[in-house]
Amino acid sequence: MTKQTISSLRTELRDLYDDYCAALDEGRLDDWSGYFTDDALYTVMSRESFVNGLSHATMYCEGLAMIRDRTNAIRETSVFEPRTIRHFVSGVRVLKDDDLIEARANFLLSEALYNSEPQILMVGEYLDVLRREDGVLKIKKRQAVYDNFRIRTALVMPV
Amino acid sequence: MSEAQESMTTERKWPELGPCRVPAWVYTDPELFERELEKFHYGKCWNYVGLECELPKPNMYRRNFVGGRPVLMTRDAEGEIHVVENRCAHRGSPVCWAQQGEVKDLTCPYHQWTFDMAGNLQGIPFMRGAPRPNPGMPKDFDKTKHGLTKLKTHVHEGTVWASYDHDAPDFNDYVGPDIIRFLDRILAGRELRLLGYSRQLIPCNWKLYFENSRDPYHATLLHSFFTTFGIYRADARFNVTPQPGGHEYIQSFLDPSLRETRSDVTAEMKTLKEGFTLEDMSVVTPYDEFEDGIISSLQVFPSLFVQQHGNVLALRHILPKGPQSTELAWTYFGYATDDDEMKTRRLKQGNLVGPAGYVSMEDGEVLAQVQAVVSQNPATQQIVEMGGRDNIGPAQTAITETLIRAFYDFYRREMNL
Numbered sequence: 001m002t003k004q005t006i007s008s009l010r011t012e013l014r015d016l017y018d019d020y021c022a023a024l025d026e027g028r029l030d031d032w033s034g035y036f037t038d039d040a041l042y043t044v045m046s047r048e049s050f051v052n053g054l055s056h057a058t059m060y061c062e063g064l065a066m067i068r069d070r071t072n073a074i075r076e077t078s079v080f081e082p083r084t085i086r087h088f089v090s091g092v093r094v095l096k097d098d099d100l101i102e103a104r105a106n107f108l109l110s111e112a113l114y115n116s117e118p119q120i121l122m123v124g125e126y127l128d129v130l131r132r133e134d135g136v137l138k139i140k141k142r143q144a145v146y147d148n149f150r151i152r153t154a155l156v157m158p159v
Numbered sequence: 160m161s162e163a164q165e166s167m168t169t170e171r172k173w174p175e176l177g178p179c180r181v182p183a184w185v186y187t188d189p190e191l192f193e194r195e196l197e198k199f200h201y202g203k204c205w206n207y208v209g210l211e212c213e214l215p216k217p218n219m220y221r222r223n224f225v226g227g228r229p230v231l232m233t234r235d236a237e238g239e240i241h242v243v244e245n246r247c248a249h250r251g252s253p254v255c256w257a258q259q260g261e262v263k264d265l266t267c268p269y270h271q272w273t274f275d276m277a278g279n280l281q282g283i284p285f286m287r288g289a290p291r292p293n294p295g296m297p298k299d300f301d302k303t304k305h306g307l308t309k310l311k312t313h314v315h316e317g318t319v320w321a322s323y324d325h326d327a328p329d330f331n332d333y334v335g336p337d338i339i340r341f342l343d344r345i346l347a348g349r350e351l352r353l354l355g356y357s358r359q360l361i362p363c364n365w366k367l368y369f370e371n372s373r374d375p376y377h378a379t380l381l382h383s384f385f386t387t388f389g390i391y392r393a394d395a396r397f398n399v400t401p402q403p404g405g406h407e408y409i410q411s412f413l414d415p416s417l418r419e420t421r422s423d424v425t426a427e428m429k430t431l432k433e434g435f436t437l438e439d440m441s442v443v444t445p446y447d448e449f450e451d452g453i454i455s456s457l458q459v460f461p462s463l464f465v466q467q468h469g470n471v472l473a474l475r476h477i478l479p480k481g482p483q484s485t486e487l488a489w490t491y492f493g494y495a496t497d498d499d500e501m502k503t504r505r506l507k508q509g510n511l512v513g514p515a516g517y518v519s520m521e522d523g524e525v526l527a528q529v530q531a532v533v534s535q536n537p538a539t540q541q542i543v544e545m546g547g548r549d550n551i552g553p554a555q556t557a558i559t560e561t562l563i564r565a566f567y568d569f570y571r572r573e574m575n576l
Contacts, residue, residue, distance in 0.1 A: 056355025065438035
Protein backbone atom coordinates (compact mmCIF):
# COMPACT_ATOMS: atom_id res chain seq x y z
CA MET A 1 0.00 0.00 0.00
CA THR A 2 1.25 3.43 -0.86
CA LYS A 3 1.76 6.28 1.54
CA GLN A 4 -1.16 8.10 -0.05
CA THR A 5 -3.70 5.28 0.40
CA ILE A 6 -2.67 4.78 4.03
CA SER A 7 -3.07 8.46 4.61
CA SER A 8 -6.55 8.62 3.08
CA LEU A 9 -7.64 5.48 4.94
CA ARG A 10 -6.29 6.96 8.14
CA THR A 11 -8.34 10.09 7.56
CA GLU A 12 -11.40 7.97 6.90
CA LEU A 13 -10.82 6.00 10.11
CA ARG A 14 -10.37 9.19 12.13
CA ASP A 15 -13.70 10.45 10.83
CA LEU A 16 -15.35 7.13 11.67
CA TYR A 17 -13.94 7.07 15.21
CA ASP A 18 -14.88 10.69 15.85
CA ASP A 19 -18.44 10.03 14.71
CA TYR A 20 -18.63 6.81 16.73
CA CYS A 21 -17.54 8.68 19.87
CA ALA A 22 -19.90 11.58 19.24
CA ALA A 23 -22.79 9.11 19.02
CA LEU A 24 -21.88 7.70 22.45
CA ASP A 25 -21.18 11.08 24.05
CA GLU A 26 -24.51 12.43 22.80
CA GLY A 27 -26.40 9.32 23.86
CA ARG A 28 -27.39 8.39 20.29
CA LEU A 29 -27.05 4.69 21.03
CA ASP A 30 -28.87 3.50 17.91
CA ASP A 31 -26.44 5.48 15.78
CA TRP A 32 -23.60 3.89 17.75
CA SER A 33 -24.72 0.31 17.08
CA GLY A 34 -24.98 1.27 13.39
CA TYR A 35 -21.18 1.36 13.15
CA PHE A 36 -20.93 -2.44 13.54
CA THR A 37 -21.34 -5.26 11.03
CA ASP A 38 -24.05 -7.89 11.67
CA ASP A 39 -21.41 -10.42 12.73
CA ALA A 40 -19.42 -7.99 14.86
CA LEU A 41 -17.65 -8.94 18.07
CA TYR A 42 -17.51 -6.03 20.52
CA THR A 43 -15.64 -6.44 23.80
CA VAL A 44 -14.40 -4.17 26.57
CA MET A 45 -11.73 -6.00 28.53
CA SER A 46 -9.12 -5.40 31.20
CA ARG A 47 -5.47 -5.34 30.19
CA GLU A 48 -4.96 -7.91 32.94
CA SER A 49 -7.15 -10.36 31.00
CA PHE A 50 -5.83 -9.31 27.59
CA VAL A 51 -2.12 -9.80 28.33
CA ASN A 52 -2.85 -13.22 29.77
CA GLY A 53 -4.70 -14.25 26.62
CA LEU A 54 -7.98 -14.65 28.52
CA SER A 55 -11.33 -14.27 26.82
CA HIS A 56 -13.63 -12.91 29.53
CA ALA A 57 -14.68 -9.33 28.79
CA THR A 58 -16.34 -6.77 31.07
CA MET A 59 -18.72 -6.17 28.16
CA TYR A 60 -19.04 -9.03 25.70
CA CYS A 61 -21.28 -8.67 22.65
CA GLU A 62 -21.17 -11.36 20.01
CA GLY A 63 -23.20 -10.17 17.05
CA LEU A 64 -25.16 -7.02 16.36
CA ALA A 65 -28.16 -8.40 18.28
CA MET A 66 -26.18 -8.38 21.54
CA ILE A 67 -24.81 -4.92 20.76
CA ARG A 68 -28.36 -3.64 20.35
CA ASP A 69 -29.45 -5.47 23.51
CA ARG A 70 -26.78 -3.54 25.39
CA THR A 71 -28.13 -0.22 24.13
CA ASN A 72 -31.72 -1.19 24.89
CA ALA A 73 -30.83 -2.27 28.41
CA ILE A 74 -29.10 1.05 29.10
CA ARG A 75 -32.18 2.90 27.92
CA GLU A 76 -34.90 0.67 29.34
CA THR A 77 -33.77 -1.20 32.43
CA SER A 78 -30.44 -0.08 33.92
CA VAL A 79 -30.42 2.01 37.11
CA PHE A 80 -27.46 4.40 37.33
CA GLU A 81 -26.54 7.90 38.35
CA PRO A 82 -26.96 10.41 35.51
CA ARG A 83 -23.65 11.30 33.89
CA THR A 84 -21.96 13.06 31.02
CA ILE A 85 -19.27 11.12 29.20
CA ARG A 86 -16.73 12.26 26.65
CA HIS A 87 -14.42 10.18 24.47
CA PHE A 88 -11.04 11.32 23.19
CA VAL A 89 -9.37 9.30 20.47
CA SER A 90 -5.78 9.67 19.33
CA GLY A 91 -2.97 7.75 17.69
CA VAL A 92 -5.08 6.23 14.90
CA ARG A 93 -2.91 3.76 12.99
CA VAL A 94 -3.50 1.39 10.09
CA LEU A 95 -1.82 -1.98 10.60
CA LYS A 96 -3.19 -3.75 7.56
CA ASP A 97 -5.18 -2.63 4.55
CA ASP A 98 -6.63 -5.67 2.82
CA ASP A 99 -10.13 -7.17 2.44
CA LEU A 100 -10.17 -6.67 6.17
CA ILE A 101 -8.57 -3.58 7.64
CA GLU A 102 -6.72 -3.75 10.93
CA ALA A 103 -6.36 -0.56 12.90
CA ARG A 104 -5.52 0.68 16.36
CA ALA A 105 -6.20 3.83 18.30
CA ASN A 106 -5.89 5.14 21.86
CA PHE A 107 -8.97 6.21 23.76
CA LEU A 108 -9.57 8.26 26.87
CA LEU A 109 -13.00 8.39 28.41
CA SER A 110 -14.01 11.01 30.96
CA GLU A 111 -17.10 10.89 33.09
CA ALA A 112 -18.83 13.70 34.98
CA LEU A 113 -21.48 12.68 37.48
CA TYR A 114 -24.29 15.17 37.99
CA ASN A 115 -22.67 16.74 41.07
CA SER A 116 -18.97 16.48 40.34
CA GLU A 117 -16.17 17.41 37.97
CA PRO A 118 -15.17 15.11 35.12
CA GLN A 119 -12.73 12.37 36.03
CA ILE A 120 -10.87 9.97 33.82
CA LEU A 121 -13.01 6.85 33.80
CA MET A 122 -10.91 4.82 31.45
CA VAL A 123 -7.83 4.91 29.26
CA GLY A 124 -6.96 2.23 26.76
CA GLU A 125 -6.59 1.04 23.22
CA TYR A 126 -8.99 0.03 20.49
CA LEU A 127 -7.87 -3.07 18.57
CA ASP A 128 -10.05 -3.09 15.49
CA VAL A 129 -10.85 -5.13 12.44
CA LEU A 130 -12.98 -3.29 9.90
CA ARG A 131 -14.74 -4.26 6.69
CA ARG A 132 -16.14 -2.17 3.88
CA GLU A 133 -19.84 -2.78 3.24
CA ASP A 134 -21.35 -0.99 0.22
CA GLY A 135 -18.47 1.45 0.36
CA VAL A 136 -18.97 2.22 4.06
CA LEU A 137 -16.40 1.21 6.68
CA LYS A 138 -17.91 -0.86 9.49
CA ILE A 139 -16.41 -2.38 12.61
CA LYS A 140 -16.25 -6.15 12.44
CA LYS A 141 -14.29 -6.59 15.63
CA ARG A 142 -13.48 -4.10 18.34
CA GLN A 143 -11.57 -4.97 21.48
CA ALA A 144 -11.46 -1.98 23.78
CA VAL A 145 -8.62 -2.95 26.12
CA TYR A 146 -8.50 -0.67 29.18
CA ASP A 147 -5.32 0.08 31.10
CA ASN A 148 -7.17 0.74 34.38
CA PHE A 149 -6.40 -1.87 36.97
CA ARG A 150 -9.87 -1.16 38.32
CA ILE A 151 -12.97 0.51 36.93
CA ARG A 152 -14.15 3.42 39.05
CA THR A 153 -17.50 2.29 40.58
CA ALA A 154 -19.12 0.94 37.40
CA LEU A 155 -19.05 0.99 33.62
CA VAL A 156 -22.44 2.10 32.35
CA MET A 157 -21.92 3.19 28.77
CA PRO A 158 -20.05 1.40 25.99
CA VAL A 159 -16.53 2.54 25.18
CA MET B 160 -5.95 10.01 66.58
CA SER B 161 -7.56 13.30 67.54
CA GLU B 162 -9.32 13.68 70.88
CA ALA B 163 -12.63 14.20 69.17
CA GLN B 164 -12.31 10.95 67.23
CA GLU B 165 -11.24 9.05 70.30
CA SER B 166 -14.15 10.19 72.39
CA MET B 167 -16.52 9.29 69.59
CA THR B 168 -15.08 5.80 69.47
CA THR B 169 -15.58 5.15 73.15
CA GLU B 170 -19.18 6.26 72.87
CA ARG B 171 -19.97 3.78 70.09
CA LYS B 172 -23.05 1.95 71.25
CA TRP B 173 -25.16 -0.33 69.10
CA PRO B 174 -28.84 0.71 68.83
CA GLU B 175 -31.07 -0.95 71.43
CA LEU B 176 -33.19 -2.72 68.83
CA GLY B 177 -30.22 -4.98 68.00
CA PRO B 178 -29.33 -6.40 64.59
CA CYS B 179 -32.45 -4.96 62.92
CA ARG B 180 -30.70 -1.59 63.15
CA VAL B 181 -27.28 -0.78 61.75
CA PRO B 182 -25.67 2.47 62.95
CA ALA B 183 -24.19 4.45 60.05
CA TRP B 184 -20.86 4.91 61.87
CA VAL B 185 -19.94 1.30 61.04
CA TYR B 186 -19.44 2.48 57.45
CA THR B 187 -17.04 5.34 58.21
CA ASP B 188 -15.18 4.97 61.52
CA PRO B 189 -11.45 4.67 60.69
CA GLU B 190 -10.56 3.13 64.06
CA LEU B 191 -13.26 0.48 63.66
CA PHE B 192 -11.98 -0.26 60.16
CA GLU B 193 -8.47 -0.95 61.50
CA ARG B 194 -9.90 -3.19 64.21
CA GLU B 195 -11.87 -5.15 61.60
CA LEU B 196 -8.76 -5.79 59.54
CA GLU B 197 -6.78 -6.91 62.61
CA LYS B 198 -9.57 -9.17 63.79
CA PHE B 199 -10.79 -10.67 60.53
CA HIS B 200 -8.12 -10.32 57.87
CA TYR B 201 -4.98 -10.63 59.99
CA GLY B 202 -6.56 -12.91 62.59
CA LYS B 203 -7.93 -16.44 62.64
CA CYS B 204 -10.15 -16.13 59.55
CA TRP B 205 -9.42 -17.83 56.24
CA ASN B 206 -9.11 -15.32 53.41
CA TYR B 207 -9.37 -16.09 49.70
CA VAL B 208 -6.10 -15.67 47.79
CA GLY B 209 -6.63 -17.16 44.34
CA LEU B 210 -7.16 -20.17 42.15
CA GLU B 211 -4.62 -22.93 41.73
CA CYS B 212 -5.11 -22.73 37.96
CA GLU B 213 -3.71 -19.19 38.03
CA LEU B 214 -0.33 -20.83 38.65
CA PRO B 215 -0.30 -23.51 35.95
CA LYS B 216 3.44 -24.18 36.22
CA PRO B 217 6.01 -24.67 39.00
CA ASN B 218 7.93 -21.57 40.15
CA MET B 219 5.08 -19.21 39.35
CA TYR B 220 3.73 -16.51 41.61
CA ARG B 221 0.78 -14.15 41.55
CA ARG B 222 0.19 -11.07 43.67
CA ASN B 223 -2.93 -10.46 45.72
CA PHE B 224 -4.02 -8.96 49.03
CA VAL B 225 -5.20 -10.23 52.38
CA GLY B 226 -7.00 -7.24 53.85
CA GLY B 227 -4.69 -4.36 52.99
CA ARG B 228 -1.49 -6.37 53.05
CA PRO B 229 0.17 -7.51 49.82
CA VAL B 230 0.71 -11.26 49.52
CA LEU B 231 2.09 -13.70 46.98
CA MET B 232 0.50 -16.96 46.05
CA THR B 233 3.35 -19.18 44.83
CA ARG B 234 3.85 -22.65 43.46
CA ASP B 235 7.19 -24.25 44.28
CA ALA B 236 9.25 -26.61 42.11
CA GLU B 237 7.42 -29.60 43.61
CA GLY B 238 4.05 -28.06 42.75
CA GLU B 239 3.06 -27.14 46.29
CA ILE B 240 1.14 -23.88 46.86
CA HIS B 241 2.34 -21.31 49.42
CA VAL B 242 1.12 -17.91 50.51
CA VAL B 243 3.70 -15.44 51.82
CA GLU B 244 3.64 -11.73 52.46
CA ASN B 245 5.04 -9.69 49.57
CA ARG B 246 7.25 -7.71 51.93
CA CYS B 247 10.97 -8.25 52.00
CA ALA B 248 12.06 -9.26 55.48
CA HIS B 249 14.91 -6.77 55.11
CA ARG B 250 13.53 -3.29 54.49
CA GLY B 251 9.93 -3.78 53.48
CA SER B 252 10.10 -3.53 49.72
CA PRO B 253 7.68 -5.70 47.81
CA VAL B 254 9.70 -8.65 46.54
CA CYS B 255 7.62 -9.14 43.38
CA TRP B 256 6.54 -6.09 41.45
CA ALA B 257 4.81 -7.68 38.47
CA GLN B 258 1.26 -8.99 38.85
CA GLN B 259 2.41 -12.52 38.15
CA GLY B 260 5.40 -14.33 36.74
CA GLU B 261 7.58 -17.37 36.44
CA VAL B 262 10.85 -17.04 38.37
CA LYS B 263 13.87 -18.98 39.63
CA ASP B 264 13.37 -17.67 43.13
CA LEU B 265 11.89 -14.62 44.82
CA THR B 266 14.51 -11.87 44.67
CA CYS B 267 13.87 -8.46 46.18
CA PRO B 268 14.83 -5.74 43.69
CA TYR B 269 16.03 -3.39 46.46
CA HIS B 270 19.06 -5.32 47.84
CA GLN B 271 18.63 -8.66 46.08
CA TRP B 272 17.88 -10.70 49.15
CA THR B 273 16.62 -13.97 47.73
CA PHE B 274 13.92 -16.26 49.06
CA ASP B 275 12.68 -19.62 47.84
CA MET B 276 9.07 -20.03 46.68
CA ALA B 277 8.04 -20.94 50.23
CA GLY B 278 9.50 -17.67 51.53
CA ASN B 279 12.66 -19.06 53.17
CA LEU B 280 15.61 -16.67 53.04
CA GLN B 281 18.27 -18.17 50.78
CA GLY B 282 20.86 -15.52 50.16
CA ILE B 283 22.05 -12.04 51.14
CA PRO B 284 24.52 -10.22 48.88
CA PHE B 285 27.79 -9.43 50.72
CA MET B 286 26.69 -11.51 53.68
CA ARG B 287 30.35 -11.91 54.68
CA GLY B 288 31.24 -8.29 53.88
CA ALA B 289 33.09 -6.60 51.03
CA PRO B 290 35.73 -5.63 50.50
CA ARG B 291 37.26 -7.65 53.31
CA PRO B 292 37.88 -7.13 56.15
CA ASN B 293 34.59 -5.19 56.39
CA PRO B 294 32.38 -7.30 58.62
CA GLY B 295 29.21 -7.74 56.52
CA MET B 296 26.21 -9.10 58.43
CA PRO B 297 26.74 -10.03 62.07
CA LYS B 298 28.07 -13.58 62.45
CA ASP B 299 25.01 -14.61 64.43
CA PHE B 300 22.48 -13.34 61.86
CA ASP B 301 20.16 -16.33 61.43
CA LYS B 302 18.77 -16.66 57.91
CA THR B 303 16.20 -19.20 59.06
CA LYS B 304 14.59 -16.51 61.24
CA HIS B 305 14.28 -13.87 58.52
CA GLY B 306 12.18 -15.38 55.79
CA LEU B 307 9.06 -13.78 54.30
CA THR B 308 6.06 -13.85 56.61
CA LYS B 309 4.35 -17.15 55.89
CA LEU B 310 0.60 -17.50 56.02
CA LYS B 311 -1.11 -20.75 56.86
CA THR B 312 -2.22 -22.01 53.46
CA HIS B 313 -5.02 -24.32 52.42
CA VAL B 314 -6.10 -25.50 48.99
CA HIS B 315 -9.73 -26.53 48.65
CA GLU B 316 -10.72 -28.03 45.28
CA GLY B 317 -8.64 -25.57 43.27
CA THR B 318 -9.27 -22.52 45.48
CA VAL B 319 -6.44 -21.14 47.62
CA TRP B 320 -6.97 -19.76 51.12
CA ALA B 321 -4.67 -18.26 53.70
CA SER B 322 -4.69 -17.20 57.32
CA TYR B 323 -2.20 -15.04 59.19
CA ASP B 324 -2.87 -17.10 62.30
CA HIS B 325 -1.16 -20.49 62.20
CA ASP B 326 -3.60 -21.62 64.90
CA ALA B 327 -6.56 -20.93 62.60
CA PRO B 328 -9.15 -23.70 62.69
CA ASP B 329 -9.20 -26.35 59.98
CA PHE B 330 -10.65 -24.78 56.79
CA ASN B 331 -13.54 -27.26 56.62
CA ASP B 332 -14.50 -26.49 60.21
CA TYR B 333 -14.13 -22.76 59.56
CA VAL B 334 -16.64 -22.67 56.70
CA GLY B 335 -18.84 -25.54 57.90
CA PRO B 336 -20.35 -28.55 56.09
CA ASP B 337 -23.08 -26.70 54.17
CA ILE B 338 -20.67 -24.20 52.61
CA ILE B 339 -18.30 -27.05 51.74
CA ARG B 340 -21.18 -28.90 50.09
CA PHE B 341 -22.15 -25.91 47.92
CA LEU B 342 -18.55 -25.02 47.11
CA ASP B 343 -18.01 -28.60 46.03
CA ARG B 344 -21.16 -28.50 43.91
CA ILE B 345 -19.26 -26.28 41.47
CA LEU B 346 -15.63 -27.16 42.30
CA ALA B 347 -15.19 -30.79 43.29
CA GLY B 348 -13.63 -33.09 40.73
CA ARG B 349 -13.39 -30.28 38.18
CA GLU B 350 -10.33 -28.94 36.47
CA LEU B 351 -10.94 -25.20 36.54
CA ARG B 352 -10.20 -23.06 33.50
CA LEU B 353 -9.52 -19.37 34.09
CA LEU B 354 -11.64 -17.07 31.87
CA GLY B 355 -10.52 -13.64 33.03
CA TYR B 356 -10.71 -10.69 35.38
CA SER B 357 -12.73 -7.52 35.87
CA ARG B 358 -12.17 -5.19 38.80
CA GLN B 359 -13.98 -2.20 40.19
CA LEU B 360 -13.28 0.22 43.00
CA ILE B 361 -16.51 1.16 44.73
CA PRO B 362 -16.48 4.17 47.05
CA CYS B 363 -18.21 2.34 49.88
CA ASN B 364 -17.41 0.49 53.08
CA TRP B 365 -16.79 -3.23 52.55
CA LYS B 366 -19.72 -4.13 54.81
CA LEU B 367 -22.13 -2.33 52.49
CA TYR B 368 -20.98 -4.72 49.79
CA PHE B 369 -21.35 -7.63 52.16
CA GLU B 370 -24.91 -6.55 52.96
CA ASN B 371 -25.75 -6.08 49.29
CA SER B 372 -24.64 -9.54 48.26
CA ARG B 373 -26.63 -11.15 51.10
CA ASP B 374 -29.76 -9.18 50.35
CA PRO B 375 -32.10 -11.05 47.98
CA TYR B 376 -34.86 -8.52 48.76
CA HIS B 377 -33.16 -5.75 46.73
CA ALA B 378 -32.31 -8.20 43.95
CA THR B 379 -36.00 -8.73 43.26
CA LEU B 380 -36.66 -4.98 43.01
CA LEU B 381 -33.61 -2.98 41.87
CA HIS B 382 -32.55 -5.42 39.19
CA SER B 383 -34.94 -5.16 36.29
CA PHE B 384 -33.23 -7.96 34.40
CA PHE B 385 -34.04 -10.40 37.18
CA THR B 386 -37.70 -9.49 37.41
CA THR B 387 -38.35 -8.98 33.71
CA PHE B 388 -36.80 -12.26 32.61
CA GLY B 389 -38.01 -14.22 35.61
CA ILE B 390 -34.51 -15.42 36.46
CA TYR B 391 -34.43 -14.34 40.10
CA ARG B 392 -37.81 -13.29 41.27
CA ALA B 393 -39.80 -12.91 44.47
CA ASP B 394 -42.32 -15.54 43.32
CA ALA B 395 -39.62 -18.21 42.91
CA ARG B 396 -38.64 -20.70 45.58
CA PHE B 397 -35.63 -19.67 47.70
CA ASN B 398 -33.34 -21.03 50.40
CA VAL B 399 -31.82 -18.10 52.24
CA THR B 400 -29.61 -19.55 54.91
CA PRO B 401 -27.33 -17.84 57.43
CA GLN B 402 -24.37 -19.91 58.59
CA PRO B 403 -22.29 -19.69 61.75
CA GLY B 404 -19.08 -17.70 61.42
CA GLY B 405 -20.51 -14.94 59.20
CA HIS B 406 -21.02 -17.13 56.14
CA GLU B 407 -24.27 -17.63 54.22
CA TYR B 408 -25.76 -19.19 51.14
CA ILE B 409 -28.69 -18.33 48.91
CA GLN B 410 -30.30 -20.67 46.42
CA SER B 411 -33.08 -19.81 44.06
CA PHE B 412 -34.86 -22.39 42.00
CA LEU B 413 -35.12 -21.46 38.37
CA ASP B 414 -38.65 -21.73 36.99
CA PRO B 415 -38.81 -20.86 33.26
CA SER B 416 -42.59 -20.39 33.44
CA LEU B 417 -42.13 -17.34 35.69
CA ARG B 418 -41.15 -15.18 32.72
CA GLU B 419 -44.79 -15.26 31.56
CA THR B 420 -46.38 -15.37 35.02
CA ARG B 421 -48.22 -12.32 36.34
CA SER B 422 -49.76 -12.17 39.83
CA ASP B 423 -50.23 -9.94 42.86
CA VAL B 424 -46.50 -10.56 43.51
CA THR B 425 -45.36 -9.25 40.14
CA ALA B 426 -47.71 -6.28 40.58
CA GLU B 427 -45.35 -5.06 43.33
CA MET B 428 -42.35 -5.17 41.00
CA LYS B 429 -42.17 -1.73 39.47
CA THR B 430 -38.99 -2.65 37.61
CA LEU B 431 -40.68 -5.48 35.69
CA LYS B 432 -40.57 -4.09 32.15
CA GLU B 433 -43.55 -5.38 30.22
CA GLY B 434 -42.67 -5.87 26.59
CA PHE B 435 -38.93 -5.52 27.11
CA THR B 436 -37.12 -8.30 25.35
CA LEU B 437 -33.70 -9.15 24.02
CA GLU B 438 -32.73 -9.93 20.47
CA ASP B 439 -30.29 -12.52 21.80
CA MET B 440 -31.95 -14.33 24.69
CA SER B 441 -28.96 -16.54 25.46
CA VAL B 442 -27.82 -14.04 28.10
CA VAL B 443 -30.88 -14.84 30.19
CA THR B 444 -31.36 -18.47 29.17
CA PRO B 445 -29.06 -20.59 31.33
CA TYR B 446 -28.38 -24.22 30.61
CA ASP B 447 -28.98 -26.39 33.70
CA GLU B 448 -25.44 -27.81 33.83
CA PHE B 449 -25.67 -28.94 37.46
CA GLU B 450 -29.03 -30.62 36.77
CA ASP B 451 -30.68 -29.21 39.88
CA GLY B 452 -32.30 -26.01 38.53
CA ILE B 453 -30.52 -23.94 41.14
CA ILE B 454 -28.94 -20.51 40.96
CA SER B 455 -26.57 -20.37 43.88
CA SER B 456 -24.42 -17.90 45.72
CA LEU B 457 -22.56 -18.03 48.98
CA GLN B 458 -20.29 -15.89 51.09
CA VAL B 459 -17.19 -17.09 52.86
CA PHE B 460 -16.53 -14.45 55.49
CA PRO B 461 -14.66 -12.09 55.30
CA SER B 462 -13.41 -12.00 51.73
CA LEU B 463 -15.29 -13.99 49.12
CA PHE B 464 -18.63 -14.18 47.38
CA VAL B 465 -18.97 -17.28 45.22
CA GLN B 466 -21.53 -17.15 42.49
CA GLN B 467 -23.05 -19.59 40.07
CA HIS B 468 -25.50 -17.49 38.16
CA GLY B 469 -26.84 -19.71 35.44
CA ASN B 470 -23.63 -20.57 33.64
CA VAL B 471 -21.55 -17.69 34.96
CA LEU B 472 -19.07 -18.94 37.52
CA ALA B 473 -17.53 -15.98 39.28
CA LEU B 474 -15.62 -15.26 42.44
CA ARG B 475 -16.00 -11.79 43.87
CA HIS B 476 -13.01 -11.02 46.04
CA ILE B 477 -13.95 -8.26 48.47
CA LEU B 478 -10.91 -6.16 49.35
CA PRO B 479 -11.28 -3.34 51.88
CA LYS B 480 -9.07 -0.44 50.70
CA GLY B 481 -10.15 2.10 53.31
CA PRO B 482 -13.19 2.81 55.49
CA GLN B 483 -14.97 4.20 52.43
CA SER B 484 -13.35 2.31 49.58
CA THR B 485 -13.71 -1.31 48.50
CA GLU B 486 -12.18 -3.14 45.61
CA LEU B 487 -14.27 -5.84 44.05
CA ALA B 488 -12.05 -8.20 42.07
CA TRP B 489 -14.01 -10.55 39.82
CA THR B 490 -12.42 -13.79 38.66
CA TYR B 491 -14.40 -15.73 36.07
CA PHE B 492 -13.83 -19.38 35.38
CA GLY B 493 -15.18 -22.40 33.58
CA TYR B 494 -14.06 -25.99 33.30
CA ALA B 495 -11.35 -27.65 31.24
CA THR B 496 -14.10 -29.89 29.86
CA ASP B 497 -16.15 -26.96 28.45
CA ASP B 498 -16.74 -27.17 24.72
CA ASP B 499 -16.80 -23.98 22.61
CA GLU B 500 -20.56 -23.64 22.99
CA MET B 501 -20.34 -23.73 26.78
CA LYS B 502 -17.42 -21.33 26.85
CA THR B 503 -19.33 -18.84 24.68
CA ARG B 504 -22.40 -19.28 26.88
CA ARG B 505 -20.35 -18.36 29.96
CA LEU B 506 -18.82 -15.32 28.21
CA LYS B 507 -22.22 -14.10 27.02
CA GLN B 508 -23.94 -14.56 30.38
CA GLY B 509 -20.98 -12.72 31.90
CA ASN B 510 -22.80 -9.58 30.73
CA LEU B 511 -25.16 -9.99 33.69
CA VAL B 512 -22.47 -9.49 36.32
CA GLY B 513 -19.26 -7.54 36.85
CA PRO B 514 -18.60 -3.77 36.76
CA ALA B 515 -20.70 -3.39 33.58
CA GLY B 516 -23.17 -6.19 34.32
CA TYR B 517 -26.84 -5.66 33.51
CA VAL B 518 -27.42 -6.62 37.14
CA SER B 519 -24.22 -5.98 39.09
CA MET B 520 -23.47 -2.56 37.62
CA GLU B 521 -26.51 -1.33 39.54
CA ASP B 522 -25.03 -2.57 42.83
CA GLY B 523 -21.87 -0.49 42.38
CA GLU B 524 -24.00 2.52 41.52
CA VAL B 525 -26.37 2.22 44.47
CA LEU B 526 -23.64 1.50 47.04
CA ALA B 527 -21.62 4.56 45.97
CA GLN B 528 -24.79 6.61 46.47
CA VAL B 529 -25.59 5.08 49.86
CA GLN B 530 -22.05 5.63 51.17
CA ALA B 531 -22.10 9.28 50.11
CA VAL B 532 -25.28 9.83 52.13
CA VAL B 533 -24.70 7.75 55.27
CA SER B 534 -21.15 9.04 55.72
CA GLN B 535 -22.56 12.53 56.25
CA ASN B 536 -24.44 11.52 59.37
CA PRO B 537 -22.93 8.68 61.41
CA ALA B 538 -25.68 9.01 64.02
CA THR B 539 -28.36 7.77 61.61
CA GLN B 540 -29.47 4.15 61.40
CA GLN B 541 -30.37 1.63 58.70
CA ILE B 542 -33.64 -0.28 59.10
CA VAL B 543 -33.33 -4.04 58.62
CA GLU B 544 -36.73 -5.41 59.61
CA MET B 545 -37.98 -7.30 56.55
CA GLY B 546 -38.84 -10.82 57.67
CA GLY B 547 -38.96 -9.99 61.38
CA ARG B 548 -36.98 -7.81 63.81
CA ASP B 549 -35.28 -10.58 65.72
CA ASN B 550 -35.38 -13.28 63.08
CA ILE B 551 -31.88 -14.41 62.13
CA GLY B 552 -32.91 -17.86 60.97
CA PRO B 553 -33.23 -19.31 57.45
CA ALA B 554 -36.01 -18.19 55.10
CA GLN B 555 -37.73 -19.71 52.08
CA THR B 556 -38.35 -16.37 50.45
CA ALA B 557 -36.27 -13.67 48.81
CA ILE B 558 -38.24 -11.05 50.66
CA THR B 559 -36.14 -11.13 53.78
CA GLU B 560 -33.24 -9.30 55.41
CA THR B 561 -32.42 -12.18 57.71
CA LEU B 562 -28.90 -12.56 56.32
CA ILE B 563 -28.03 -8.95 57.10
CA ARG B 564 -29.33 -9.32 60.66
CA ALA B 565 -27.45 -12.60 61.05
CA PHE B 566 -24.30 -10.88 59.80
CA TYR B 567 -24.52 -8.03 62.29
CA ASP B 568 -25.43 -10.44 65.07
CA PHE B 569 -22.12 -12.22 64.33
CA TYR B 570 -20.21 -8.97 63.76
CA ARG B 571 -21.27 -7.38 67.05
CA ARG B 572 -20.13 -10.41 69.01
CA GLU B 573 -16.77 -10.50 67.23
CA MET B 574 -16.19 -6.76 67.58
CA ASN B 575 -17.65 -6.42 71.10
CA LEU B 576 -20.14 -3.81 69.95
